Amino acid sequence: MSGREVFQVLKQLKEDSKIILSSGYSADIYADISRLLQSGASAFIQKPVSPKTLIMTLRRVLVE
Numbered sequence: 001m002s003g004r005e006v007f008q009v010l011k012q013l014k015e016d017s018k019i020i021l022s023s024g025y026s027a028d029i030y031a032d033i034s035r036l037l038q039s040g041a042s043a044f045i046q047k048p049v050s051p052k053t054l055i056m057t058l059r060r061v062l063v064e
Contacts, residue, residue, distance in 0.1 A: 007036055018042045018061050022049065 001009075003021070010017045019040070024047045027033040033044055042061040045053060 004032055004036065007039075007041065011040060015040075018064065020045060020057060020061055022047055024048075 003023070007019055007021070010019055019042055021033055021036055021041050021044045023030065023033060023044070025033065026046060027037065027044050037044060042064065043057050045057050
Protein backbone atom coordinates (compact mmCIF):
# COMPACT_ATOMS: atom_id res chain seq x y z
CA MET A 1 0.00 0.00 0.00
CA SER A 2 1.41 3.39 -0.96
CA GLY A 3 1.51 6.43 1.31
CA ARG A 4 -1.30 7.99 -0.72
CA GLU A 5 -3.45 4.90 -0.21
CA VAL A 6 -2.77 4.88 3.54
CA PHE A 7 -3.67 8.58 3.70
CA GLN A 8 -6.98 7.95 1.92
CA VAL A 9 -7.90 5.02 4.18
CA LEU A 10 -7.10 7.03 7.33
CA LYS A 11 -9.22 9.94 6.12
CA GLN A 12 -12.11 7.57 5.35
CA LEU A 13 -11.88 6.00 8.79
CA LYS A 14 -11.67 9.33 10.61
CA GLU A 15 -12.05 12.45 8.51
CA ASP A 16 -10.49 14.76 11.10
CA SER A 17 -7.32 12.64 11.47
CA LYS A 18 -4.15 14.66 11.84
CA ILE A 19 -1.71 13.22 9.33
CA ILE A 20 1.88 14.30 8.91
CA LEU A 21 3.43 13.33 5.60
CA SER A 22 7.12 12.47 5.41
CA SER A 23 9.17 11.83 2.30
CA GLY A 24 12.66 12.10 0.93
CA TYR A 25 11.15 14.06 -1.95
CA SER A 26 10.54 17.79 -1.74
CA ALA A 27 6.90 18.92 -1.71
CA ASP A 28 7.80 21.30 -4.54
CA ILE A 29 9.07 18.51 -6.76
CA TYR A 30 6.66 15.70 -5.90
CA ALA A 31 3.16 16.84 -6.91
CA ASP A 32 1.44 14.03 -4.99
CA ILE A 33 2.58 15.60 -1.69
CA SER A 34 1.02 18.92 -2.65
CA ARG A 35 -2.24 17.18 -3.56
CA LEU A 36 -2.32 15.35 -0.23
CA LEU A 37 -1.69 18.59 1.66
CA GLN A 38 -4.60 20.17 -0.22
CA SER A 39 -6.71 17.09 0.62
CA GLY A 40 -6.30 17.55 4.34
CA ALA A 41 -2.87 16.38 5.45
CA SER A 42 -1.80 18.42 8.47
CA ALA A 43 1.87 18.90 7.61
CA PHE A 44 4.82 17.71 5.57
CA ILE A 45 8.36 17.08 6.75
CA GLN A 46 11.17 16.19 4.37
CA LYS A 47 13.62 13.42 5.22
CA PRO A 48 16.10 13.46 6.69
CA VAL A 49 14.36 15.29 9.52
CA SER A 50 16.09 16.66 12.58
CA PRO A 51 14.67 15.84 16.01
CA LYS A 52 13.99 19.56 16.54
CA THR A 53 11.96 19.84 13.32
CA LEU A 54 10.02 16.69 14.16
CA ILE A 55 9.14 17.95 17.65
CA MET A 56 8.14 21.41 16.37
CA THR A 57 5.93 19.86 13.66
CA LEU A 58 4.27 17.47 16.11
CA ARG A 59 3.55 20.29 18.56
CA ARG A 60 2.11 22.52 15.83
CA VAL A 61 -0.14 19.78 14.44
CA LEU A 62 -1.36 18.63 17.85
CA VAL A 63 -2.36 22.18 18.83
CA GLU A 64 -4.39 22.73 15.64
